[in-house]
Amino acid sequence: MKARTLAVLLALVVAVAPAWAQQSDYQIKTTFEETYKTLFAALENATSIAVIDSLKAEVDTLEAEYAPHAEFLDKAIFPESFMERILSLRTMHSITYDRAYLIQTQGVRIEELETKILFLTSKLDTLTAQRNRLMTDLAEAKKSNTQLRDLVRRLEANLAAKDRLIFALVDSIFLPYARDSAAVTDLQKEAISRKLEKANVLVRIEEVAGENARFLSVTQLQPKDYATVVERYQQFNGRWKGLRDKLVASVLAGSKYSAAPAAAKGGKAGAAPLPPAGEQPAARVDSLLTVWGTRLQSMFWQAVGKEFSDRGIAVDPFNDGPGFSASVRKYIASVKASGQNSSVFVNDVWKARIDKEWRDALVKPAMLGQAEYAALDREVSQLQTPTLSTQYIVYGLIVVLLVVIAWWLFARRQKAPELPESKAGPTQKN
Amino acid sequence: MRLALAALALASSLLVGCGATIDGVRYAWPVESVLTVGNNNLVEDGRHALVFNVGVIAEKEFADSTSLRGKEIRLLRNIEGFYFLTGKKFKNVYVLASGTGTLRVKSQIEVAPRGLEDPALNQRLPYVELIDGKAVIKLTEDDIVEGKK
Numbered sequence: 001m002k003a004r005t006l007a008v009l010l011a012l013v014v015a016v017a018p019a020w021a022q023q024s025d026y027q028i029k030t031t032f033e034e035t036y037k038t039l040f041a042a043l044e045n046a047t048s049i050a051v052i053d054s055l056k057a058e059v060d061t062l063e064a065e066y067a068p069h070a071e072f073l074d075k076a077i078f079p080e081s082f083m084e085r086i087l088s089l090r091t092m093h094s095i096t097y098d099r100a101y102l103i104q105t106q107g108v109r110i111e112e113l114e115t116k117i118l119f120l121t122s123k124l125d126t127l128t129a130q131r132n133r134l135m136t137d138l139a140e141a142k143k144s145n146t147q148l149r150d151l152v153r154r155l156e157a158n159l160a161a162k163d164r165l166i167f168a169l170v171d172s173i174f175l176p177y178a179r180d181s182a183a184v185t186d187l188q189k190e191a192i193s194r195k196l197e198k199a200n201v202l203v204r205i206e207e208v209a210g211e212n213a214r215f216l217s218v219t220q221l222q223p224k225d226y227a228t229v230v231e232r233y234q235q236f237n238g239r240w241k242g243l244r245d246k247l248v249a250s251v252l253a254g255s256k257y258s259a260a261p262a263a264a265k266g267g268k269a270g271a272a273p274l275p276p277a278g279e280q281p282a283a284r285v286d287s288l289l290t291v292w293g294t295r296l297q298s299m300f301w302q303a304v305g306k307e308f309s310d311r312g313i314a315v316d317p318f319n320d321g322p323g324f325s326a327s328v329r330k331y332i333a334s335v336k337a338s339g340q341n342s343s344v345f346v347n348d349v350w351k352a353r354i355d356k357e358w359r360d361a362l363v364k365p366a367m368l369g370q371a372e373y374a375a376l377d378r379e380v381s382q383l384q385t386p387t388l389s390t391q392y393i394v395y396g397l398i399v400v401l402l403v404v405i406a407w408w409l410f411a412r413r414q415k416a417p418e419l420p421e422s423k424a425g426p427t428q429k430n
Numbered sequence: 431m432r433l434a435l436a437a438l439a440l441a442s443s444l445l446v447g448c449g450a451t452i453d454g455v456r457y458a459w460p461v462e463s464v465l466t467v468g469n470n471n472l473v474e475d476g477r478h479a480l481v482f483n484v485g486v487i488a489e490k491e492f493a494d495s496t497s498l499r500g501k502e503i504r505l506l507r508n509i510e511g512f513y514f515l516t517g518k519k520f521k522n523v524y525v526l527a528s529g530t531g532t533l534r535v536k537s538q539i540e541v542a543p544r545g546l547e548d549p550a551l552n553q554r555l556p557y558v559e560l561i562d563g564k565a566v567i568k569l570t571e572d573d574i575v576e577g578k579k
Binding site for chain 1: 460461462464504550551552553561563564565566
């Protein structure tokens with residue numbers, strides 16, 4: 001900073017001081033232009049109010065020193081003019097001042113969040129490296145079932161952590177500006193855009209979505225795993241849908257596809273051109289989420305279907321929630337109509353597998369939903385032939401036994417011997 | 431007869447138009463151009479879209495047509511449209527007149543018998559000012575009008 005100030009002052013001295021030598025117009029022009037460029041760059045990059053104030057003083061000096069050459073400079077730097085250059089410095093000063101003021105007034109908070117962003121970014125990188133190792137281990141598949149289960153669990157935990165972190169990162173970036181998005185200024189949008197770009201957020205989201213989709217294709221999930229996986233997909237999808245437009249708008253605000261900043265810098269305002277498809281990570285995230293969702297649905301319903309086919313229950317094939325409901329209802333109807341034995345379906349499939357292992361995932365809204373599952377469960381329960389269980393028989397016997405004992409005791413009391421009125425011995429007559 | 435007269439008038443006005451002269455043109459550049467001579471001896475002034483070969487000037491000034499390669503020359507056009515050309519170690523300022531695809535050395539004004547050290551050309555209407563350290567010389571396209579060699 002000191003070196004830059006020295007350079008600006010030196011340029012001014014060179015331009016105006018040599019009273020002992022004659023002045024070259026060319027020298028005046030080039031020195032003015034160099035000083036202008038140096039000051040403009042310094043203003044553009046300044047971050048503290050103190051520095052910006054000192055730069056303002058330098059702009060004032062520049063204007064005062066070169067004002068006598070204004071007429072010459074108007075011609076020499078045509079099509080621009082001396083005053084236009086000074087005005088452009090003052091505009092840049094004002095923009096930078098606003099930015100620095102915002103940063104300083106929210107200084108501590110932003111500093112904390114910046115640290116958090118750095119931490120989250122590095123944590124994400126660590127998780128990516130860990131994920132790569134786990135994927136490699138899984139691909140080798142030379143481990144025991146227990147080890148593989150452990151690997152899948154760790155990989156799941158890794159992916160879940162990444163999902164949480166990426167959105168925590170996004171929150172940290174938006175938090176200082178978390179107000180009505182319409183009230184966020186162009187300057188703030190640019191700041192958000194810079195942070196999003198620096199943290200590579202859209203690409204990271206794309207990566208996380210891709211990892212989740214890939215995870216499904218390389219792992220064999222157990223029924224109970226699906227509840228977590230479905231939950232994670234729903235959460236990710238929901239967060240993405242909520243943030244998508246905001247993220248895209250913010251990223252575009254600082255890119256070449258934004259018309260507003262160009263206009264602010266003196267360019268011509270116009271409709272912002274759209275980036276080409278290859279430069280739209282948001283569209284790629286959408287497409288990866290579709291792949292993830294479709295793959296999840298397909299694997300889930302295939303696995304559920306296998307529970308029926310493995311136990312010889314012939315239901316119509318299904319690949320989504322409504323299809324599953326229709327198949328189960330149709331099967332129930334056919335069993336009712338034919339009167340065939342439904343114990344395998346009810347006890348072995350529905351109770352032992354579907355209700356015990358798949359229930360948590362099936363009740364998720366993205367799959368079947370709580371209400372629909374309850375309705376199907378009721379219908380299946382009605383199929384069951386009422387049987388007298390051993391437990392009830394035992395309870396019944398106990399009750400009967402108690403009743404008998406009670407009756408016996410009562411009867412004994414009733415039959416208790418009457419006391420003789422007198423206990424007289426044989427009468428002896430003399 | 432009337433038709434003939436009208437045709438004559440039209441022809442004469444067309445002839446007058448072709449040979450018409452615009453007076454009071456000001457060619458003066460506000461600031462000199464400092465141009466680096468390329469390896470092909472060409473200088474290119476992007477601002478004024480002017481390109482020419484300085485081999486003839488180098489030959490006249492240094493008796494070596496390649497002596498200006500990689501060096502800087504300073505060029506300024508005065509109000510009449512003559513180009514003033516000089517540079518470091520030059521003893522002369524060359525005044526060039528533009529023609530159809532040509533530049534002709536109109537005059538060669540000796541300004542520094544020992545050679546210029548750090549010259550610069552300024553537009554000081556109606557003259558061109560040559561400065562070199564403390565020395566200030568005012569020039570027309572023909573000669574020095576003020577200042578010493």
